[in-house]
Amino acid sequence: MHYLKAREYTYLSGEINALYHEAAVKMGISDSVQNILYVICEKGDSCLQSEISKLTGISRQTINSAIRKLEKEGIVNITQGTGRNTVVSLTEKGKKFAHEKVEPLFDIENRIWNDWTEAEQRQYLLLTQKYRDALEKYMKKMM
Numbered sequence: 001m002h003y004l005k006a007r008e009y010t011y012l013s014g015e016i017n018a019l020y021h022e023a024a025v026k027m028g029i030s031d032s033v034q035n036i037l038y039v040i041c042e043k044g045d046s047c048l049q050s051e052i053s054k055l056t057g058i059s060r061q062t063i064n065s066a067i068r069k070l071e072k073e074g075i076v077n078i079t080q081g082t083g084r085n086t087v088v089s090l091t092e093k094g095k096k097f098a099h100e101k102v103e104p105l106f107d108i109e110n111r112i113w114n115d116w117t118e119a120e121q122r123q124y125l126l127l128t129q130k131y132r133d134a135l136e137k138y139m140k141k142m143m
Contacts, residue, residue, distance in 0.1 A: 009131070020105075027101045032058055032066040036088075037098045038105065040076070046089035048081060070094070 024034040035056040040047055053063050067088055070076045075094035081087045090098055113121060 023105060027104075029101055030066065032062055033070065034101065034105075036063065036066055036070070037090075037102045040088060040090055041098050041102050041106070045095060046087055049078075049086040049088050052088065 020034065021031055024031050027034070029037075035058060036052055039052045039055050043051065049063060049067065052058075052067075053060050056063070067076060067078065071078055074091055075097050077089045077091055079087045079089065116124070
């Protein structure tokens with residue numbers, strides 16, 4: 001019986017990811033670009049490349065490749081941060097591009113969150129974090 005519930009969560013998660021993919025397709029961008037722009041915008045128009053990888057779960061190689069492409073298109077600037085850190089910043093062109101491609105997602109997500117009570121929001125975040133932490137714990141034991 002517990003397997004059924006775990007699978008239901010996995011299926012729901014997959015369906016949510018498919019909806020984000022559909023949004024990326026509608027906007028004419030790849031999932032990677034959507035995720036990169038999402039994180040940069042959420043962080044205030046610039047952030048560390050390592051943050052993007054950590055927050056999206058996308059491989060460093062895929063992130064690096066997508067960022068280099070965005071740089072060639074004039075969407076982002078890449079600068080050296082402290083140590084080995086690379087800072088990715090939106091250009092003016094990138095800010096307009098991100099506004100068109102990512103802001104609609106922020107608006108949708110905000111509408112959803114605003115439809116929920118504060119207690120529902122806290123509960124969702126708490127349970128999702130609890131699931132993530134347990135998954136990480138058991139995955140480490142598995143390897």
